Amino acid sequence: MxxxxxxxxxxxxxxxxxxxxxxxxxxxxSGPRETPLAVLATDSEALGGSRVVTEGVVRHFEEPLHYWIEDEDLNRVELFPHEAIAPHLGERVRVEGAFAFSREEGRRLTLERVEVLATAD
Known part of the structure; x- marks a missing residue:
């Protein structure tokens, strides 16, 4: 017994x-997930709804106005809100935020934090 x-x-x-x-x-x-832009581009659906940290160079287009970051392989993620990222046009930044993906709107990151790494050449 x-x-x-x-x-x-x-x-x-x-x-x-x-x-x-x-x-x-x-x-x-557990905090944001360190995720390169290439991974956000290839695994967009799986990462939707995640908090991520990624980096790239800030670019924009006027019509319609939108801002994004891209890496050397041209992997891109659109950034919101525009007024938070607009001052960093041309700079290499590290960003943190909520990542979303939809087939209609593409890859988007709503910013929580922006850190300037370098001014782009």
């Missing part, structure tokens, strides 16, 4: 540990 009780106790401890590990892995906001 004593052996049976020990087995139940060990099983209960194992279950509690597994539950604690599962909750630790799922619980809370």
């Amino acid at each position: 004593k052996r049976f009780g020990s087995g139940i106790l060990l099983a209960a401890l194992a279950l509690a540990l597994a539950l604690a590990l599962a909750l630790a892995g799922c619980g809370g906001d």
Whole structure:
């Protein structure tokens, strides 16, 4: 009978540990995910709804007005709000924000933070 009780106790401890590990892995906001523009371009659907950090050079187009960042391979993500990124036109920046993707609107990042890395040549 004593052996049976020990087995139940060990099983209960194992279950509690597994539950604690599962909750630790799922619980809370783990922060933004470091994601190169190439990955945002190729895995857009899977990353939609994620908070990401990425970097590139700020570019824009007047008609219709929009701003984006791009890497040397021309992978691009549109940035919002425009007034937060407009002062950084031509600069290499590191941005953090909420990433979204839709087939109608493309890849978009709503900015939470912008850090200037360098002025583009």
